[in-house]
Amino acid sequence: MVSAHSADFVWRAGGAIALSAKAGHPVHVVCLSYGERGESQGLWRKEGMTIEKVKQAREDEARQAADILGAEITFYDMGDYPLTPDRAAADRLVEDMRRVQPGVILTHVERDPYNLDHCFAHELALRCRMVAQAAGHPSAHPPIGAPQVLCFEPHQPEQCHFKPDLLLDITEVFDLKRAAMAAMGGAQGHLVDYYTDLGTRRGVQYRRNGGVGAEHAEAYESIFPTVATAIV
Template sequence: MDLLAIVAHPDDAEIFCGGTLAKHAARGDDVTIAYMTRGEFGGFDTTQAEVAETREAEARAAANVLGADVTFLDHRDGRITYSLEHRLEIVDLLREYDPDLVLTHFADDMHPDHRTTSRLVTDAYYMASLPLLETAAEPTDPDNVYYFGKPTSSFEPTVIVDVSEFQETKEEAALCHESQVAWLEEHGGVDAEFSDFVESMRATGHTLGRQAGATYAEGFTQLHETSVEYLE
């Protein structure tokens, strides 16, 4: 079973679905993280280019911990826009990787990049299987799209994945984003749930875990009312 996580910024996948990605990778599934941007706004006292270079390196290190491959789509941080061109770009991404399952942001999220990414992925999902829509790759038909969300949105997960055995891996991957640990903690006035980076992840995971009788879990909603092993 192949998984493709399409996220707005380096560290989004690790924070919100890192345990699930690691769990699938550990059982031998092909897992890829596609980053819409390199997160060049997420830094202090340096240039956007320098921040982007640092964050790409951190993302590659984190993906290696999770057992995932990575690709970058080169959108601008904070400025992902919805357009037919960008939707077709995601169609091609889906067709190139031909995943069974797609993971992305929940539509109702405080960050505009997350909201736009969610819409692009959802709409591209519907177009990716159309045989008369010609792009660089052949049509594909993933089984489902799973959405992860932030506690500050209206996100109410209906699919809970037990990641207790992979919480340590998730934290190790998240901490590869060394530049973001300080950034998110300093930026706590906006992203209040990240006032303590690791403890916030643990608290969220533990709260979700109680719903599934697990120590730690990750939560999703699904586009279609179907379920598969691990994402059920």
Template sequence: MAKTILAIGAHVGDMELTVGGTLATCALEGGRIVTLALTAGEKGVPAGRDIAEYRQQKCAEARAFAEKLGGEAHVLDYPDGLLADDDAARFAVCDVIRAVKPDVILTHHAESMHKDHAACHRIVHDAWFYAATPGFERADKAHFARLYFAENWEDATGYRPYLYAQVSGEGFALWQEAVQTHWFVTGSTSFPYYEYYSHLKRLRGIEARKGYAETFMVLPEEQRQIRAL
């Protein structure tokens, strides 16, 4: 069944890198893809460039990636590095969840070396609760979605793969093309993003006995399997 997936990252590029294969595979199977970045990630500006100008570029890159998957992209106005960990942010995300009505929400794992990633996790977790609770009256009606946490090299502390999601060969190829719309993926010298995530998707695929895969954690209370031995 075709799904609607809402991928929520702290910065433009976070979800495109970490869960882009899942998004591309879903899109090719007829699903709907929506990305939401809480900040543009503009503080990673190339040397000599204007931050405000780079923010505009990042927002355009988010749209370009989503468009290649036939989806849509949204970027909130919070400044990179200063993501507000408050209820205003939570209700802003809640409103997007209720408007998009996803089947699945993908976001950051709880622990991270980056403060925005950790804040994003807390914001999305609470927004997920607000969105699903009818008692919180907003413009759109309450909506429940399943919540999963992505694998990210910056969010490695405490991360343990639980769910392996197969990425099709066609989905992997589409992701490789689409993710190159982001300058930092191919142009940054601080970390080999494109190479790392390409190899990680192959490595997780090998572990899953598939060509390519991406892994996710679930909430602690959902870490159970019910099946016959």
């Protein structure tokens, strides 16, 4: 998981993370920034707040949320608003991908006119995936295979050309996602109800598209084709 800011992975993919962890699969979250400038409105309203205090608060929240969901989390501290290209960070992400050998990579959509940090995170994830596949790239770890990249739902999907092709039933872990969202509430408490409601709406769509029993779901859009040996 490549998350631009420290809370993005919770709002948009907390259910997927919790499901994978519950099934016994290791989950690794990379937060490129803490979201200290543009994603921490609630904290900046408090008297005496500084960049370092906001960063620490966001890290504490994100670590608590990751622990609830069952994920390992790493912070690159690249700064936000804007996230900027950093060769050292890109090299680090390539090495992390090779170390982890991901079966799937979750990240932001390509287009998000409201938050260009998200676009940067998307491009960085794809570029690093490409490099991590290269046999000639020097590394202490072997090249990765061809993990699917799933883009999680942006905050305003209509403006981002988001067209989901996967609806994931997260009903059995929605209590964990809700608890993780609550952990992030100190800086962005207004989003807890929003993403709770979104999970319910996507659950309705899950059922309408042939799924059974889902009360809550998350939406994803894949980058690469799905391979198969038969159509059944």
